[in-house]
Amino acid sequence: MHISEGIITGLPALGYTAVAIGLTAVGAKKMKDFITENPEKKPLLAMGGAFIFLLSLIPIPAFTGTCSHPAGSPLAAILLGPWIGLTLTAMSLFLQAAFFAHGGFSTWGANVITLGVGGAFCGWLAFKA
Template sequence: MHIMEGFLPWQWCVFWYLVSAPFIIYGIYLLNRQVKAQRETLSLLAVSGAFIFLLSSLKMPSPVVGSCSHPTGTGLSVVLFGPFITVVLSLIVLIFQALFMAHGGITTLGANVFSMGIAGPLLGYAVYRLGKAVNLNIFINVFLVTAVADLFTYVITSIELAAAFPATHGGFMVSWETFFAIYAVTQIPLAILEGVLIALVFKYIVQSRGDILVKLKVLTPEQVTKIMESFK
């Protein structure tokens, strides 16, 4: 997904920076408020950031020139802290990867933040809220959130690439279909595997720190008790 340094025309680099900026500013505000209000959640913030860093660093070669394929790791943060704090965690990860791992780039940072840190998490959060509204099993919900956030990240990355490099014959739509069809080969199985992994990690968090999930309003005390009883 990471679009490499210097790959996008400068006009598109500026555009994606401008589009991403309001989300980042609001996310920083929410993150500061979260840390001040509930300092005991710092450990989960660190774990969420670590998963974004670890999974998004596992890049696989992609036939899409100037990009790569990998998990995103944003699903856990979306469930625990919502999409806007996830934007900030993703931004930190993407800056570190661009500066020290030659993964992504500074000129393309706005585009990469928008696809992985904004668009994917926002749709994932919508799925999460819908799942809660219909009383979907929490672990299935976490799986779906993670898989959807992963896949939608690549839908948006395909849009970013297609907008910058429309096909000579067929324009934007043909270019987008080509980019996403290539990504889908590796990304669909990766999204499924990532969903299973994050659901298992969430299960461990419920078992070890269910109290924090209650404070974050991810689960009610009754839900934690019911889940814990089902593990026995």
């Protein structure tokens, strides 16, 4: 579930964002290398990003009056690797904050860490176990 805009502010928001930008930059480099080594997998990469984006737009009502949503990060990480799953999640979260008011820009870093790092790396590790 996205952390709503304004829940995390100030220095914690900046800290999360700085860490998320660093992790996303590492993932973007790995994504570029992946595309260079596997140009035939560009459609899979695009579908992974679209899958994460669309799946997280499906609301599931929660008992507290809020709603949650399914996460596509684990499947993208299983198919493409955890760093690429993280980067696709970061890109998806940015677009969702910009166009659908899901999450927000002040909480983007925290959302990347919880949904991207948590979803992609934990899903990938569980699959490998």
